Amino acid sequence: MTEMVKLTPKDFATDQEVRWCPGCGDYAVLKAVQRTMPELGVDPANTVFVSGIGCSSRFPYYMETYGFHTIHGRAPAIATGVKLANPELDVWIITGDGDALSIGGNHTMHLLRRNLNCQILLFNNEIYGLTKGQYSPTSRIGTRSPSTPFGSVDGPVQPCAFALGSGARFVARGIDVHKNLPEVLKAAHAHQGAAFVEVFQNCIVYNDDVFASFTAKDNAGKQLWLKAGEPMLFDRGAKGLALDREALNLKVVDVEGGDWQSAGVIVHDPRNRVVAHMLVEMPFGTFPMALGVLYDDPRPTFESVLLRQNEEAAAGKRPDLQALVSRGQTWQVAKEPREI
Amino acid sequence: MATATHLITEVEPRTDDAPEAVVVRFAGDSGDGMQLTGGQFTLSTALAGNDLATFPDFPAEIRAPQGTTFGVSAFQINFGSAAIETAGDAPDVLIAMNPAALKTNVGDLKPGGLIIADEGEFGARNLAKAGYETSPLEDGSLGKWQLVRFNISQLTLDAVKPFGLGNKEALRCKNMWTLGLALWMFDRDRAPIEAWLRAKFAKAPELAEANIAALNAGHAFGETAEIGSPLKQHHVDPAPAEPGLYRTVTGAEAISLGLVAGCQLAGLPMFFGGYPITPASAILHHLSRLKEYGVTTFQAEDEIAAVAAAIGASFAGQLGITSSSGPGIALKTEAIGLAIMTELPLVIVNSQRGGPSTGLPTKTEQSDLYQAVYGRNGDAPLPVIAARSPADAFDCAIEACRIAVQYMTPVMLLTDGYIANAAEPWRVPDMSGYERFDVGFHDAPLAEGEAVNPYARDEKLARVWIKPGTAGLTHRIGGIEKNVGTGHIDYAPDNHQAMTDIRANKVLGVADSIPDQDVCLGAPGGKLAVIGWGSTFGPIHQAVRRARGRGLDVSHVHVRHIWPLPRNLGELLRSYERVIVPEMNNGQLKTLLRDQYLVDAKPVNKVSGKPFKISEIEAAIEEALA
Ligand code: SF4
Numbered sequence: 001m002t003e004m005v006k007l008t009p010k011d012f013a014t015d016q017e018v019r020w021c022p023g024c025g026d027y028a029v030l031k032a033v034q035r036t037m038p039e040l041g042v043d044p045a046n047t048v049f050v051s052g053i054g055c056s057s058r059f060p061y062y063m064e065t066y067g068f069h070t071i072h073g074r075a076p077a078i079a080t081g082v083k084l085a086n087p088e089l090d091v092w093i094i095t096g097d098g099d100a101l102s103i104g105g106n107h108t109m110h111l112l113r114r115n116l117n118c119q120i121l122l123f124n125n126e127i128y129g130l131t132k133g134q135y136s137p138t139s140r141i142g143t144r145s146p147s148t149p150f151g152s153v154d155g156p157v158q159p160c161a162f163a164l165g166s167g168a169r170f171v172a173r174g175i176d177v178h179k180n181l182p183e184v185l186k187a188a189h190a191h192q193g194a195a196f197v198e199v200f201q202n203c204i205v206y207n208d209d210v211f212a213s214f215t216a217k218d219n220a221g222k223q224l225w226l227k228a229g230e231p232m233l234f235d236r237g238a239k240g241l242a243l244d245r246e247a248l249n250l251k252v253v254d255v256e257g258g259d260w261q262s263a264g265v266i267v268h269d270p271r272n273r274v275v276a277h278m279l280v281e282m283p284f285g286t287f288p289m290a291l292g293v294l295y296d297d298p299r300p301t302f303e304s305v306l307l308r309q310n311e312e313a314a315a316g317k318r319p320d321l322q323a324l325v326s327r328g329q330t331w332q333v334a335k336e337p338r339e340i
Numbered sequence: 341m342a343t344a345t346h347l348i349t350e351v352e353p354r355t356d357d358a359p360e361a362v363v364v365r366f367a368g369d370s371g372d373g374m375q376l377t378g379g380q381f382t383l384s385t386a387l388a389g390n391d392l393a394t395f396p397d398f399p400a401e402i403r404a405p406q407g408t409t410f411g412v413s414a415f416q417i418n419f420g421s422a423a424i425e426t427a428g429d430a431p432d433v434l435i436a437m438n439p440a441a442l443k444t445n446v447g448d449l450k451p452g453g454l455i456i457a458d459e460g461e462f463g464a465r466n467l468a469k470a471g472y473e474t475s476p477l478e479d480g481s482l483g484k485w486q487l488v489r490f491n492i493s494q495l496t497l498d499a500v501k502p503f504g505l506g507n508k509e510a511l512r513c514k515n516m517w518t519l520g521l522a523l524w525m526f527d528r529d530r531a532p533i534e535a536w537l538r539a540k541f542a543k544a545p546e547l548a549e550a551n552i553a554a555l556n557a558g559h560a561f562g563e564t565a566e567i568g569s570p571l572k573q574h575h576v577d578p579a580p581a582e583p584g585l586y587r588t589v590t591g592a593e594a595i596s597l598g599l600v601a602g603c604q605l606a607g608l609p610m611f612f613g614g615y616p617i618t619p620a621s622a623i624l625h626h627l628s629r630l631k632e633y634g635v636t637t638f639q640a641e642d643e644i645a646a647v648a649a650a651i652g653a654s655f656a657g658q659l660g661i662t663s664s665s666g667p668g669i670a671l672k673t674e675a676i677g678l679a680i681m682t683e684l685p686l687v688i689v690n691s692q693r694g695g696p697s698t699g700l701p702t703k704t705e706q707s708d709l710y711q712a713v714y715g716r717n718g719d720a721p722l723p724v725i726a727a728r729s730p731a732d733a734f735d736c737a738i739e740a741c742r743i744a745v746q747y748m749t750p751v752m753l754l755t756d757g758y759i760a761n762a763a764e765p766w767r768v769p770d771m772s773g774y775e776r777f778d779v780g781f782h783d784a785p786l787a788e789g790e791a792v793n794p795y796a797r798d799e800k801l802a803r804v805w806i807k808p809g810t811a812g813l814t815h816r817i818g819g820i821e822k823n824v825g826t827g828h829i830d831y832a833p834d835n836h837q838a839m840t841d842i843r844a845n846k847v848l849g850v851a852d853s854i855p856d857q858d859v860c861l862g863a864p865g866g867k868l869a870v871i872g873w874g875s876t877f878g879p880i881h882q883a884v885r886r887a888r889g890r891g892l893d894v895s896h897v898h899v900r901h902i903w904p905l906p907r908n909l910g911e912l913l914r915s916y917e918r919v920i921v922p923e924m925n926n927g928q929l930k931t932l933l934r935d936q937y938l939v940d941a942k943p944v945n946k947v948s949g950k951p952f953k954i955s956e957i958e959a960a961i962e963e964a965l966a
Contacts, residue, residue: 014816016828045811050652053819060816061829066808068655069818070648071678077645081652081660082808084636085611089656089808107648110641306636314632321604321771324633325597325734329532330587330768331387 009034012044014064025176025201026056029123032181033063039182040189047090050079052104054096055130056123056201073104076111076120080302083116087303090189091118097138098128101157105137113167115193117301119185122159122196123176125203126210133206145206160280160294163196164273170195171276171295175215176202180225180292187293193301214289224288226279228296231265234288240265241287250278252287270296360576361420363428364522367445368437370404370413373515378415379763380519380536384528385419386588386765389578392419393878395427395951396761400618400702407469409440421577425729425878427762429953433525435518437461437492439470446482454486454570456521458514460493486570490561492517499557503550513554520558527575530559582767589766591730591759592622595663595689598737599623600633601771602687603659605738606745607778609634611653613646613662618701619757620691623663643671647688651675654684655817657781657807659741663689665757666708667697673716676750680720680843682817683795683803685744685751689737692756692874694949703949704758706874707925712752713903713932719840721847723747724902726754728877731766733759736900742777743850748802754902756924758875758951782806783813795827801846848904857906861885862895865915868964871941873899873929876922876952883957894961899929910937920944920964922957 012034020026037047047065051057053072060067066089070078075093083091093111100108100122111120127145128134135145135152138159142151160171170191174184176199188195200211214222221235232241237255242264244251253263269275276295282288366381368374375396385392395416404411418428430450436442438461446455462475476482477489496517500510516537523530534552541548565571589597603610612635614624628637636658640646643664650660662672669690679686692708694700712724723743727733733755740753782804786792794815795803806813815827823830824838861884862869872880877898884896897912899905913919913933919941921930927943934941944960946952 043811044814046809048656048808060818063816064814066814067816067818068652068682069816069820070651071674071819074644074648074675077640077648078652078655080638080640080645081611081613081649081654082656083652084638084649085609085653085656085658086807086809106641107645110645306638310631310636313629317632319604319633321601321633324600324630325771326585326587326768328587329383329387330585331389332585333389333581333583333767 007038007044009038012037012064014062016061018062019058020055021205023204024055025125025203026059026123028176029056029121029181029199029201030059030062033185036182036185040186042090046088047092048082049092049094050075050082051094052096052099053130054099054128055203056094056096057099059094073099073102074107075099076104076107079118080111080114080116083118083303084306087117087307091116093118093120095120095122097122097124097126097136097159101159101162102137105162109162109166112163112194112196114302115167115169115299117193117303119188119195120197122198123201124159124198125201125207126156127203127207129203129206158280159198160196161277164277164280164295168196168295169193169297169299170293171280172197172293173200173289173291174198175200175211175291177215184292187296191296192298214284222284222288224290226268226270226290226292226294228268228270228293231260231267233260233265239288242266250282250287270294273297359420359422359579361418361422361424361428362433362526362574362576363416363418363431364433364435365414365416365431365445365448366435366518366522367412367414367441368515369406369441370399370401370411371406372413372437373512374413374415374437377515377519378417380533381522382417382588382763383536384523384533385417385526386586387532388526388528388576389581390419390421390576391424391579391581391765392417392763393424393427394418394763395758398702400700407438407440407466409444409470412441412444414441414445419576421579423579425881426951426954427878429955435522437514437518439466439472439476442476443470443472446485449485451484452486454488455482456571457487457489458492459489460491488569488571495557495561496554499554500550503546503553505546505550509547510550513551516551516554517558520555521562522558523555524559524562525571525573527573530555581765585768586765587768588763589730589734590622590761590763591727591733591755592619592691592761593626594730594733594766595727595737595753595755596623596626596630598734599627599661599687599741600630600635601734601774602738602741603635604633605774605776606659606741607776608657608659608745609636611650611658611660612637613640613648613650613653613660614638615640615643615646615664615668617643617665617668619693619760620663620665620668620689622760623689623691643668644675647672647675647686650686651679651682651684654679654686655682655808657805659685659687659745661687661689663691665691665693665701666695666699666711669708669711670715676722677716677718677720678819679750680716680722681819681821683748683843685748685805687737687740687744687751687753689753689755691760692754700949702757704756704875704951705924705947705949706754706756706876707928707947708754709873709902709925709928709932712754719844721844721903722749723751723847723850723904724754725751725900726874726902727759728874728898728900730759730762730764732877734766734769738774743853745779746777746802746853747800747846747850748805749847754874756875779805781810783810785812791826793825793827795822795824797842800849801842851901851904851907854901854906856908857897857899857912859895859912860898862888864895864912866895867893867916868918868920868961869895869897869913869916870957870961871897871899871913871919871921871929871933873902873923876924879952879954879957880922882954883961886954886958887961892961892965894965902929902932905932905936910939913937913939913941918942918964920960922946922952922960924952
C-alpha cells in the first residue's frame with residue numbers, strides 16, 4: 001500500500017450474510033477480530049484466514065481479507081503451505097475444539113512444535129455444533145448429547161495444556177463476549193511464532209452456559225486476568241495465587257487490604273514455562289480460570305529457519321536446467337545410428 | 341517439443357549376426373550390497389554403450405535375518421547391442437553369494453545358464469537356513485546349468501589383507517570382488533568404478549583402497565581363469581543410439597528432474613510436500629537437494645498434511661506437488677477433492693506398489709488406476725498421466741505440471757515401483773527445445789462497481805489464479821459449492837449441476853491439448869492390438885516385435901493419457917478386430933476402455949508383484965489370434 005489509509009472495522013467485513021445461530025458467541029469473536037484488525041494496522045490484502053470445518057470455520061467468509069475454508073482438521077497443514085510459500089502473509093487459523101483437537105489434533109501438534117508464525121484461534125464450545133450437538137474432545141465427563149445419551153465417559157483434553165505440551169511458545173485464553181479479547185488478539189499478533197489462543201465460546205443452541213461458572217456476570221470473580229509483571233490477583237484483588245512450596249504447586253491465598261506481597265502472591269512472568277504449566281493445569285473450582293496471556297516466550301519461527309536454510313543451500317549455485325539434467329556420469333554417442 | 345529419447349528400434353530382428361543381449365542377475369543377502377553392485381555394473385554397462393534395463397528386487401525388511409531365503413536381495417540387468425526394453429525374462433548368468441540366493445533365484449536361470457557361486461558361504465549353517473539338506477554345489481542337482489564356484493569370501497580376505505581391516509569389514513568388500521569378476525567377464529573398464537569408490541570413501545581412504553584391491557583381484561581372477569572353464573570373457577557391442585549426450589536415470593530421478601523442469605517452464609517456485617513411504621520417498625530425497633531451483637521441500641507429519649500444505653502453497657502462488665504410493669494417496673484423497681473444488685493446480689505422483697493395504701511395499705503393480713480415475717467422493721474428475729519408463733517419466737512430469745497450471749486442476753501422475761527403482765540410459769534432453777508455459781496471475785484492478793470473482797474462467801474453463809497479497813482482489817475460496825457466476829457459497833440445485841458440468845468439461849477439455857494416440861509398433865487397424873499403459877511398455881513392445889517377426893498381424897498401442905483419453909483412441913481401437921489389455925492388475929484399463937468405447941477389450945492380468953515376462957505377453961498374443 002502506498003499511502004496508509006486508516007481502515008475501520010467495516011473495511012474488514014464482507015457483504016456476505018453471517019449465518020450463525022442468533023446469540024452464538026461466534027458473532028462476538030467476529031466483531032472483536034474486525035475491531036482489532038484496524039488497530040493492528042494490517043493490510044487486508046496481505047492477510048489470510050484459513051479455517052477447517054465446523055461452525056466457527058465459516059469465519060473466513062465474513063472477513064474482507066484472503067480466506068480459505070478448507071477441510072475438517074487440516075487448516076494448520078494448509079496454513080503451513082501458505083506461509084512457507086509466502087512468509088510475508090499474515091496468517092490466521094480459525095478452528096474449533098473438534099476440528100483442532102479431534103480430527104486435526106495431529107496437525108495442531110505439529111504446527112505448534114514447528115512454530116509456524118501465525119495466530120491460531122481455537123473456538124472452544126465443548127460441543128460439535130454443526131453436526132447437531134454431539135459431545136466433543138473438550139466436553140466434560142458426563143456430558144449428555146445425542147451420541148452420549150447416558151453421559152460421556154472419556155476425559156476431556158485441556159486445549160492450553162495440549163498446546164504447551166506440543167511445544168507452543170505462546171498460549172493465551174479469552175472469552176467470546178469479554179472486552180479483553182482484542183487485547184489478547186493483539187498480544188497473539190505481536191508474538192513472532194505460533195500464537196495459540198483458546199476462546200471460550202458459548203454455543204447457545206447445544207451447550208448454553210457451559211462456561212457460565214466463570215463467564216456469567218456474577219462469577220466474574222472467578223476470572224484471573226494475567227498481566228506481565230503484575231501480581232496474580234482475582235476476585236477484585238481479594239484473592240491471589242501463591243506458591244505452595246510443600247506441594248510444589250499453586251495455591252489460592254486471601255489478600256488483606258491490597259497487601260499481596262505479604263500474602264505471597266506471585267508476579268506473572270509470561271516466560272516462565274513451569275508456571276505456565278501450573279496455570280493451565282489448575283482445576284477450576286478451587287482455582288480461578290486463568291485468562292489473558294499465560295505464556296509468551298518466542299523462539300525462531302519455522303518458516304524463517306527453513307527458508308534461510310534453503311537460501312544458504314542455494315547460495316552460489318546457479319539454477320541451470322541444462323546442467324541439472326546432464327548431471328552424473330555421462331557419455332557421448334558421436335556416430336550416426338548404425339543400420340541394423 | 342523435444343522428447344526424452346528412450347530409443348525404440350523399429351526394425352524387426354534379423355537372423356544373421358543378430359544383435360546380442362545378456363541377462364545377469366546378482367543375488368545375495370540383503371547385507372551383501374547387491375543393489376550397489378548392480379548399480380555400478382549398470383553404470384559400466386551404460387558407459388560401454390550398451391542399451392540396458394534393470395530390475396532391482398529387494399525385501400521389505402531392512403536387514404532380514406542373515407542367510408535366510410526371505411532376506412535375499414537381487415539385481416537383474418539386461419544389456420545388449422540392440423534396443424533393450426525389459427530387464428529380461430530369464431538370466432543367462434546368476435551370481436549367487438550364498439545358498440539362500442541360489443535357492444530363490446536358480447529356478448529362473450535359462451537352461452545351460454551360468455551359475456557363479458561363493459562356495460565359502462556354503463557351510464552347513466547357511467545350507468540349513470536355506471533349506472538345503474545337501475550342498476547343491478556337490479549333489480549334482482544343478483546339472484542342467486553350468487556351475488563355477490570358488491571361495492569368494494576367502495579370495496576377498498586375501499586381497500584386502502594388506503589393509504588390516506577387521507574380518508567383518510574385510511568381508512564387506514566381497515561385492516567389489518564379484519563386481520571385478522563381472523567387469524572382466526564383459527570386458528569393461530574399471531576406472532570409473534575406482535573413481536566412484538574413491539569419492540564414496542573420501543573420508544576413509546583405506547576402505548577405498550581395500551575395495552579397489554578387491555575389485556582388481558576379482559578382475560585378475562577372471563584373467564587367469566583356466567582355459568576350458570565355463571568362465572569366458574565376452575564382449576557385447578555397443579547398441580546403436582542417436583548421437584548425443586547420455587546418462588543413466590532411474591524413474592525417481594527422472595520424475596524429480598521433470599518436476600523441477602515443469603516448475604521452471606511454468607515460471608513458478610515448487611512446493612513439495614511429502615511423507616516417507618516406499619517406493620515414493622526417493623523423489624523427496626532428490627528434490628530436497630535442489631534448493632537453487634526454487635524448490636521448497638516439506639516433510640509433513642502425515643500424508644494428509646503433505647498434500648494439504650501443497651494445496652496451501654498453490655493457493656499462495658507456488659506450484660504445490662505431493663507424492664506417495666497407493667495407501668498414502670488414499671489418505672490424501674479428501675484433500676485432492678478440495679483442490680478439485682477450489683480449482684487449484686496440484687501435481688500428485690503415485691509410485692504404485694503391490695496392494696491393497698500395505699500389500700507388497702517393495703514390489704511393483706499398476707493397480708491404482710481405478711483409484712486415480714474414479715477414487716473420490718462426488719463427481720471429482722482430474723487428469724491422469726502414466727509414465728512408461730524411467731526416461732519417459734521426465735516428460736510426463738513436465739506434462740503434469742503444464743496441465744495443472746493451464747487448467748487449474750490437480751493432476752495425477754502414475755508410475756510404479758519398477759519405474760521408480762529401475763535405471764536405463766537416457767539421452768539428455770535439450771532443454772531449450774521445451775515450450776514454456778508461464779503462469780500469469782490475475783492482478784487486474786477491479787472496474788468501478790465490479791466485484792472480485794475468483795471463479796471467472798478463460799476459454800479452457802480454467803479459473804483465474806489470484807495470489808493472496810494482491811491488492812484489491814481479496815476473496816475467499818473453500819470446499820463448499822460456489823455460485824457459477826460470483827464465486828460465493830451457493831447450494832442451489834441448478835447451480836450445483838452447472839458447476840459439476842463445468843468441472844467435468846474442463847477436465848475433458850484437456851484432451852484438446854494432448855497429442856492423438858499413436859501406434860508405437862505396427863499399423864493402425866488390423867487383427868490385434870495390444871493396449872498397454874505404464875511400465876508394461878517394455879515386455880509388450882518386445883513381445884509384439886517378436887510376434888510381428890513371425891509374421892503375425894499385431895500392433896502395440898501404449899496409452900500415456902489415462903484421463904482424459906486421447907480424442908482418437910476409440911476410433912483407433914475399433915479399427916482392430918481384437919483388443920487385449922495386459923496389465924499388472926485385475927483389469928483396470930480394460931474396464932475404462934470398455935466403459936468409454938464399448939469395445940470388447942480382453943484382459944491379460946498378472947498380479948504377482950513382478951513385471952510381465954515377454955514370453956507371457958507373446959503367449960497372450962498367440963492365444964488372442966488363435
Ligand atoms: S450451533 Fe452453536 S456454535 Fe454453531 S452457530 Fe449455532 S450457536 Fe453457534
